[in-house]
Amino acid sequence: MKKWLQRIAIAVATLALLAFALTPTGQAPSRYPPPDAIFCFLAAIVVRRPTLMPTYMVVGIGLLCDIVLFRPIGLWTLALLGATEFLRGKIENIRGLPFIFEWMVVSAAFLGALAAYFAVLTIFLTQQSELGLFLMHYLATVIAYPVFVGAANVVFRVRKLHPSEEGRHAESHN
Amino acid sequence: METRHSIRDPKANARPRPTARGIVLALCVAVLVLLFAAWRFDNPRVESLRTKFIDAILPSFEIGIEPGRLAWKFFGSIENFSRLVERNEELNLELTQMQEWREIAHNLERQNANLRRLLGVSAAAPHYSISASVIADSSSPFRQSFLISAGRENGIVDGWAVTDGLGLVGRISGVGNSTSRVIQITDxxxxxxxxxxxxxxxxxxxxxxxxxxxxxxxxxDDIELNDRVLTSGDGKVFPAETFVGFVVKDAKNRFRVRPSANFRDLQFVRVIRVFPAEPIDGPGELIVESAQPLQPVNSEAAAISGN
Structure with a gap:
């Protein structure tokens, strides 16, 4: 029951992030693209409490963002799914290690997702974007990640599991 | 991994046959791939579904957008507050300049009207505009678009031009019942x-x-810096003579246009309605066709000059 409440809280927080992204604040294209807040948030949760961010929730959130932000439908969701599944597999490896390792793994996951996304877009000839913009977006997201981790810690009390408490949360999650 | 404490270890005996989790994952991937394929190969249908979906859910998102807007405004007003005096002086200066310009504009208007009357020119076909407010910013780092608060119910049609009164902002692409999407000229x-x-x-x-x-x-060779740039109307749906901006040159010596629309503070826009000119596809009935082998007037040229 508590898990469901937490899941709903996380879903609402993600929607709030999306609403914030949708807020019109002038339409000038920025030279410094903003970080992918939703990716940061999802990754921070998945690394800490994978059971609170089940696969179908990742898919739902991804699809909603794809639709509302006028992206090719389903493609970024696939990338997001790949990245979060990759992170799920790496949870054991980074448990108990300093934050810097988690940061590296999440950065690698985001790079993979972004690279795959643009590779597919280029193959299907739907868009070509400047490499500089791509890199700036990547860097912005990597730099922003610790902020989202802090927020997740403070707001949702989701700290990384200690090895001794894994049994309690290890039940299958979908 | 082998030294787990829990007895029901989901991974321990999961290797040989697919788990429920694996099946769900595979299903999700299959659905997503199908969706992307549908989007790629039947784009218009999927895009119209998307527009309908956004039309339906956007009102509920406004609950979230409104606090966001307030927050942005709050930060903006703090900044403004700190340089209130400075700003006031700036505005006063601008005001005096504007009054000067207003006089000039009035004079020119009068002169223009006189000249028009002398020439007997009738102004170009009327295009009226529909005003709308910007309700959501659907840009991502690699796309530049936004949603406005007018749609099919307000008579918006795909492809129409959108300005902010100062210059061209973009064009309508995707019309829902009460919202539509504008692709910016920077996209x-x-x-x-x-x-x-x-x-x-x-x-x-x-x-x-x-x-x-x-x-x-x-x-x-003919191009000059600071030339004014207007839409040409060659696309037929797009109105001609809408002001876009001025020609500038970038560091790589490419010609670019500095838009005169104020993208930084875009709250309201005007959608320019275009009434297609009546095509002229034959000689008038007064002329006896056999008497004079008249070339039919090119309907395309008529449509462009009519707008």
């Missing part, structure tokens, strides 16, 4: 046929930067 997918003061024609190409590129320029 990498935006292509607008334009005409320069010198009579040069070109295509305006967005590239995610603030100043779109001038591409396929007819006569590059």
């Amino acid at each position: 990498p997918n935006s292509r607008i046929p334009v005409r320069l003061d010198s009579g040069n024609r070109a295509i305006l190409l967005g590239d995610n930067s603030h100043s779109p590129i001038l591409d396929m320029i007819e006569r590059v």
